[in-house]
Amino acid sequence: MKTILITGSSSGIGKATAKYFAEKGWNVIATMRNPEKEKELTQEENVLVTKLDVTIPETIHHAIAQGISEFSSIDVVLNNAGYAVFGPFEFSTEEQIYHQFQVNVFGVMNTIKAILPHFKQNRNGLIINVSSIAGQISFPLLSLYHATKWSLEGFAESLQYELSQHNIKIKMIEPGNVDTDFTGRSLVTLQHDYKNDYQEYQEIVLSKQLESFENYASKADDIADGIYRVANDTSDQFRYALGDDAQFMLEKRKSKQDIEFIDFIRKQFAY
Numbered sequence: 001m002k003t004i005l006i007t008g009s010s011s012g013i014g015k016a017t018a019k020y021f022a023e024k025g026w027n028v029i030a031t032m033r034n035p036e037k038e039k040e041l042t043q044e045e046n047v048l049v050t051k052l053d054v055t056i057p058e059t060i061h062h063a064i065a066q067g068i069s070e071f072s073s074i075d076v077v078l079n080n081a082g083y084a085v086f087g088p089f090e091f092s093t094e095e096q097i098y099h100q101f102q103v104n105v106f107g108v109m110n111t112i113k114a115i116l117p118h119f120k121q122n123r124n125g126l127i128i129n130v131s132s133i134a135g136q137i138s139f140p141l142l143s144l145y146h147a148t149k150w151s152l153e154g155f156a157e158s159l160q161y162e163l164s165q166h167n168i169k170i171k172m173i174e175p176g177n178v179d180t181d182f183t184g185r186s187l188v189t190l191q192h193d194y195k196n197d198y199q200e201y202q203e204i205v206l207s208k209q210l211e212s213f214e215n216y217a218s219k220a221d222d223i224a225d226g227i228y229r230v231a232n233d234t235s236d237q238f239r240y241a242l243g244d245d246a247q248f249m250l251e252k253r254k255s256k257q258d259i260e261f262i263d264f265i266r267k268q269f270a271y
């Protein structure tokens with residue numbers, strides 16, 4: 001029986017994926033910052049719910065050790081934990097910038113570093129990073145979030161070369177809009193205490209983003225199904241667009257020159 005460790009399993013894509021893999025007969029190490037609050041996943045037989053905060057390396061090492069002791073081995077790690085900062089870059093504090101990277105980029109690096117000795121020992125392992133179409137294209141007022149997802153893409157694309165000699169693979173999943181808490185509690189809006197001359201633009205962009213979310217969002221269960229297919233794909237494919245909107249946008253990006261694509265996005269958020 002195979003085992004997957006998932007970060008950010010308390011809600012959204014992480015939780016749906018934990019349930020999906022458990023239903024398919026996998027062992028699941030469902031990690032989260034506050035495992036004491038979890039009531040659903042704890043009922044599943046082959047699911048170990050345990051603490052892991054991607055910003056605290058000791059919790060990562062502890063969750064991995066616990067998972068190995070419970071299930072004897074880990075086959076797949078899903079780096080899913082993440083959130084987005086929204087708003088004008090000018091209003092961001094140093095702490096907000098650092099924390100965005102701390103969770104979305106350094107958290108992934110911490111987790112990968114912690115699992116590598118185990119994967120190398122097994123001469124086998126798969127790392128799946130939850131990136132986004134936001135790691136290939138950019139929308140207005142999400143500069144910090146895009147910076148983290150683009151960063152993750154470059155980091156992982158380079159890393160996969162050195163890991164392939166140890167039979168360790170990396171795959172990136174790139175969803176479009178997904179119906180989760182992401183646009184609620186996982187969206188941190190930048191505040192300002194002086195005249196906000198971006199206000200009108202900010203309102204337009206947010207309303208258009210939410211409109212596109214309502215019209216095109218995939219269900220978290222469909223993304224979980226996609227992740228399951230990716231986990232079972234033995235090919236060397238590196239990037240996977242998940243969701244119709246993701247396929248559409250990434251195809252569009254590939255088919256256009258920078259200047260045309262930027263103009264296309266600009267017109268979508270015109271005011």
Ligand SMILES: NC(=O)c1ccc[n+]([C@@H]2O[C@H](COP(=O)([O-])OP(=O)(O)OC[C@H]3O[C@@H](n4cnc5c(N)ncnc54)[C@H](OP(=O)(O)O)[C@@H]3O)[C@@H](O)[C@H]2O)c1
Binds near residue numbers: 009011054055082179
């Ligand atoms: N929803 C979308 O439209 C969408 C599209 C593309 C990609 N994504 C990506 O999908 C991933 C999951 O997001 P989601 O949509 O499922 O949103 P979500 O339901 O808000 O889930 C975010 C998860 O990240 C966890 N998290 C935040 N900081 C953490 C930390 N320091 N350590 C461990 N876990 C932490 C949260 O845990 P707590 O409960 O402890 O806060 C929560 O479980 C993110 O990487 C996001 O960038 C989302």
